[in-house]
Amino acid sequence: MTLGHYKLLGRSGLRVSPLSLGTMTFGSDWGWGADGEEARRIFDLYVDRGGNFVDTSVNYTNGRAESLLGTFIGDKRERIVLATKFTMARDPGNPNSGGNHRLNMVRSVEQSLTQLGTDRIDLLYLHAWDMTTRPDEVMRALDDLVRSGKVLYLGICNTPAWRVAQMQTLAHIRGWSPFVAMQIEYSLVERTVEHELLPAAADLGLGVLPWSPLGGGVLTGKYSLADIEDSREATVSASRKGVIASSGHLNQRAIEIADEVRAVAEEANSTPSRVAVAWTLSNPTVVSPIIGARTLAQAEDNLGALDLLLTPEQLDRLNRVSAPSPIFHHIGITVPDIDEGIAFFQAVFGAIEVFRTGPFDVNQDFMENKLGASAQSTIRDLVFLRCGEGTSVELFEYDGEEASRPKRPSEVGGMHLCFEVEDVHASEERLRAQGIEMLDGPNLVETGPLAGFNWIYLRAPWGLILEVASFDKLGYEENSPHRLWRAGRLNPDRRTNE
DSSP states (O other), X not given: OOTTSOEEOTTSOOEEOSSEXXXXXXXXXXXSSBOHHHHHHHHHHHHHTTOOEEEOOTTGGGGHHHHHHHHHHGGGGGGOEEEEEEOSOOOTTOTTSSSSSHHHHHHHHHHHHHHHTOSOEEEEEEOSOOSSSOHHHHHHHHHHHHHHTSEEEEEEESOOHHHHHHHHHHHHHHTOOOEEEEEEEOBTTBOGGGTTHHHHHHHHTOEEEEEOTTGGGGGGTOOOHHHHHHTTSGGGTTSHHHHHHHTTOOSHHHHHHHHHHHHHHHHTTSOHHHHHHHHHHTSTTBOOOEEOOSSXXXXXXXXXXXXXXXXXXXXXXXXXXXXXXXXXXEEEEXXXXXXXXXXXXXXXXXXXXXXXXXXXXXXXXXXXXXHOTTOOOEEEEEEEEEETTTEEEEEEEEESOTTTSOOOGGXXXXXXXXXXXXXXXHHHHHHHHTTOOEEEEEEEOXXXXXXXXXXXXXXXXXXXXXXXXXXXXXXXOTTOTTOOEETTEEOTTOSOOO
């Protein structure tokens, strides 16, 4: 792949390079960026290789980044898709110099046009949600800018998925200009966006542009466990290391991920930076990761990611070491015996992680706070299980009369739980070894859009009915819209589990 292998940006017809050039490092006003001459060399390298997608912001290096970029572009303007952002405050003495309201939006656009020396912004991002301005004010003001011709396309950054969906729906209902791009932090050390933001972007037609694909430099291998302790010192707070430390990414887990990245790089005869960027490119929702460099050598290294194709085995290793912790996709189940519950889910999934928080001697205060003074049972034991990719199960064991203990949601109304596993037949074999009988299955769908879908129904020892499923057809594609379950929850491409 080359920079000239252009991709469509979201639902738009705009064609952009598979790597974007970030310019937050253009200018040394913040203490660690590239000076004008080095920034020019980085820009020329990117454009000469066929790159056409450049990212900046009205406030980067106090406006210096946009001014430098405007000088560099010159007569190349019609080749460049120029993206900038508004939101961040630029004048500490002016309460209206930041935020998403119309006044700051218009002022920021006018300032960017001046700094960039251009008559239009090809893609304008809302830089971050300000927790204040009403969505209708934002979307109407953005639409007015598009209608004026000063802005052509719209994007959004660093905003919760539910808010993005609300604003996109509002634009659709009112006939206003929609978002076509979403810029979010995404890397091997920051994968929590996979829970909601990436699925939302795919469903809403937003091309994803990950910022900081190198995890702020952590994934390049430049930091070690010794740097974790050093990063706590006040003397590094203004340094680049201090910036990374303040992001929370300079920690032991991140260093362990970086070690695996280095190991894969050695196998592939590549570099850690290229491996990290290539990993983001392997996600089909990603359109164009944003690379930022302070030196020409760093830019050369990052661009080399386009020549690297990671093997399935290497991707699997990277995915496993960096797997994000489960969030709300979480199931609570009451069991008569904790150890029996753990053994059951080990049989279902084959391998699970167990995080014990009990056993407890007395937890009456907790129960009374939750259930009132009449609570007659207490939590005796509690564990969290991570089962498969992103599925969390919470097992409770109560002490007290069966009739008085609280019922978990999974025990009420005949709830039917579904889990995806690697191999239904292996799960069946392990479950039968425990004396668990199958209510139905295995059943394999032979034809139609769900061909290869294999499942079993069973009843857990404490009465809960489960469905365990896998896709067994050879050649099945991971991103097929027909996938019903991913990590024990419904795929957003499907609205039912029928």
